Each structure stands twice: as C-alpha cells, then as structure tokens.
Amino acid sequence: MTEEPRPYTLVAELTYRCPLRCVYCSNPRDFARHGDALGTDDWLRVFREAEALGVVQLNLTGGEPLLRDDLEPLVEGARTLDLYTNLITSGVPLTRERLARLKAAGLDNVQVSIQDVTAAGSERIAGHRSFERKLEVARWVKALGLPLTVNVVLHRENLDHVAEVIALAESLAADRLELANTQYLGWALANRRMLLPTREQLDAARDVAREARRRLRGRMEVLFVTPDYYTDLPKACMDGWGRRFLVVTPDGLVLPCHAAHTLPGLSFDNARERPLAEIWQHSAGFQAFRGEAWMPEPCRSCERRTLDFGGCRCQAYHLTGDATATDPACSLAPAHALIEAARAQAQAPSTEVIYRTARAADGV
C-alpha cells in the first residue's frame, strides 16, 4: 500500500449529549466525562484545516448535534468551504423552522435514525418516546426539498421487521436507507446477549434487502451492512486506520475512528493544541496501526491484508485485551472462538436491557 493517506471524511462529534438512551449507542461508555470543549470558532477552524487536508464530506453527529445552538453557523461555514454536509440526528429536538434555517445555511443531507417500525419497539431500544416525532421530522425533510437518509440499526429485536422498515422508508420517500447491523462495541457490546441475532434471522433479512435494492434501484438506495460476527471475515474498519477518516470528539481529540480513545496506550492529540495536518501526519495514535508493520500473523502474510487492513482494532482490544491482535471476527484469528461462543449464545438470548446512562462509567 503506497497510496498517500488522505482524509475524505470528517466526522464531527459536536456533543455526546443526547435525549435518547439507545442500547447500542456508539459513544464511549464514559461519554459524560467528555464535555463540549470546542466552541464555534474552534469547529470552524477544524473544518477549514480538514478541507485543506482533502476532506470533502462532513458528518455532523454526536450524540445529538441539534443540542448545539451554533449548528446554523457551523453549517454555513462548512458550505462556504464547499463541504458536503450531512446532519446525523435522532430528530427529537428539531423544529420545522430550525430545519428550514439549516437548509438555508447550506445543509446537503439529513439522516434520521429510526429504531423500529412501532412506537413500542422504538421506545424499548431508545429508552425514549420518539417514534412519531421522528416520522414527522422525516416528512419535514422531504417537504423542504432536502434529501433524506433513514438509518436503522439492526439487531435481533427488529431484524424480522426489515420488510416493514423498507416499506416505511418508501412511504417517507427516503433517498437512502441504511440497514446497518449493530457493531458490538461500547454499549452494544454490553448489550450483546440481547442484540445479537441468529444466522437465520440475518439471512432472511439480507434476502429481503437484496430484493428491495433491485426493485428500488435508481429511486431509493438500500444499503445492508452485514455484521462481522457472521461473515467469518473482518470488515475493513474505517477503510483502514488513518487512511480516509478523521473523527473529532466533543472535547477536541482527533481520532482515526470514533472508539480509538478507548484503546489503552495510544496517545491522541487535541485539535485545540496542534494543527490538524500535523496530527494527521505525525500523531502517534494515527501512526500506530497505519500500514502493515504492526500486523501479527496470520495477517502479515495473508492476501486479504490490503482489503481489510486486519479488521477492527477496537474490536480486537475489547474482545481479546490486545489491540494488535487479529480481529476475532476473522476465522483465521487465534481468538475466533470468542465469536463462535457469542453466536452460540444467540440461541439463548437475554431480554435484559442496559440503557446508555451517564452513571455507568465502568467497564469498556
């Protein structure tokens, strides 16, 4: 791999605050310890520096990015830089007037997350009554002429509803539907016994999605992200460490992936203290897993290493305790038995729910 790393996408985690309490939230378990330290001017500078480095896509996310009252100037600044700006939201704190202002500021796309196809199913996952509100927000998005992405995180309690999910997205005239199976890190790992589906569920849902993709081609993009727990191959996490993505946390840490700061022993820099270009090129945390020098066997001599980059570092650490281990999702990994054991557990699931909460700063 000789290609120069270039960040194409900046994931701006504007705040970890959120009114919802999703059981699979991808924010770190200790999110409450990280305040919103970056102000409007800090973020605008981060956008400028990111664009100068090659970034063309900006994801405004969180937590719930709408909880920042400077979202309008941030969108406007991003548009001035010609960044493609995607607002990733639960929709809950939005008003139609504010959405119109965000559109006027230059917003390109709105991604609304939906938990399930019923109010009760959604509330069980989000720990919050928000289903009707989300549908209303999705309708405003289209009514104002903005493109709409509907994002649904899949797991054992909603995988059997994928056909209804697709019908719902069609009725909302979504431009894109992301059916993304849960990634078992952070809160989702804590809830794995409740969330991990069976292989049968997954195969059936994938067939439904495939058929819908064919039928809706050119009208609605249907994306189905398979969980690596059932593929026996790891995913090319973030398209490779420090190759394409920059993540900036609410307190200014610059990361190659949103969970990188949960790995011990890596040092990351803060956007308030060092120029982004320097961080991208030289930060120890970014260098740690770039290229192939860090790889153990069997990755080091495996043909797929240029395709999957050895898989997910965070998954390797949170399952094996060693961030340099081969991703256990890979059938060749020494620790693959951990994945097989989790699959076996899916036959005897738990219904116990651990909601995202500011108090549980223990564990991963």
Added chain:
Amino acid sequence: MSEPRTLTADSRPVVAAKARLRWDARSSRHLLLYPERGLILNPTAADVIQLCTGAHTVADIVDRLAAKYAPQPRETVEREVLTFLVNMADRGLIREHDD
C-alpha cells in the same frame, strides 16, 4: 417519480437533489458528492454532469461532447455518454427532469 432507467435521446437528465459537484484541487478532478460517498469524475464525465441541468436532452449532450472531442465518431461518444448516464441513473445520482 419518473422511472430513471428509460433514458432516451429525448430525456432531459438532471443531477439528483442528493448529489453535488465540486472541484477537487488535489486530484485536479471534479467530484460528485452524495451521502457518505463520492465519485471521482474524469473530464468527459464531468462535462456530461455539468450538462445535466434539465435544460439539455441526451441528444444535445451527445452533440456537444462529440463537437468537443472531435474527431471521435459521434456513435462512440453516444455509447459512452449513454452508458455513463444509465449507470448514474441506477445509482439515483441523476433523474429525468419532469416538467
């Protein structure tokens, strides 16, 4: 919504609302950006996309490109333009302009 895969010489393609063209100084190419993705366009593809405003028919677009890339035969240009447009329509990145 019009069925996008029936492009004919009289269709007037328009770039979809979710897609936006921008110049990329680093690669000296145009990029067509859309949610979570982007396509790096070669100069011919960028010419085509810039004409997808809803004002030009496919036949117009082919004429203009054939003139620009002469002496390439019109049939060759037509085939390339159509293949590209159908591919873009399948991805939902262009649609037919509805009056």
